[in-house]
Amino acid sequence: SNLSDAGSYDDILKASELSEYYGILLKYVPKDSQYVDVVQLEADIWNMIFDSLSDMVSSLSSKEEQRQARDFFKTYIDARNIATAQRLKKYPDADSEYISSLLLSHGTVSLKKLHSIIEDTDSKEALKDKKIIKILDAGADAELRLCAEKCRKYIRCSTYPAITVLCYMYLLELELGNIVRIVEGIRYSLSPDAIMSMIITED
Secondary structure, eight states: OOGGGOOSHHHHHHHTTTSTTHHHHHHTOOOTTOOOOHHHHHHHHHHHHHHHHHHHHHTOSOHHHHHHHHHHHHHHHHHHHHHHHHHHTTSTTOOHHHHHHTSOSSOSSOHHHHHHHHHOTTOHHHHTOHHHHHHHHHOTTHHHHHHHHHHHHHHHHOOOHHHHHHHHHHHHHHHHHHHHHHHHHHHTTOOHHHHHHHOOOOO
């Protein structure tokens, strides 16, 4: 069966039975008409993806090539983790333990600093870190903007074809996403300023 035709969780399981996602999906089979924790499910899938990417990066022959690839992926992970911590701490039902379970692995921002953000956005511990300050300053969609910045840097200076292709593909996806945002903005009669605010750039 096709995933696009799925009308129930059982259909999703059947469609993904031979995929690498099947084991994770099995963990979240709803019981007694309970809702699926889609947020936790998504976090588990993302962690599986980054586990695989980490193994792929480790297989690269050059240490510098590995460093550049990790720099790109860790930029995304750190920004996403900080955004998750900041967003969910506003909800009274999302305690520190639950938020921590949604954080992605392989980042460079320590759990201690992420916990300081969860407990207090203005924590002195967190704001001592220049990386965290840069992510906070990047605002909405920080992970996309900062990765775009990394890509433009490595397109100019990297001597490794795999890194250059990765960066070009990322920027291509970003541009396609921007086109979709513009088309949807026009469809819903948003103002030009509102549409421009949705465009992702590294600036």
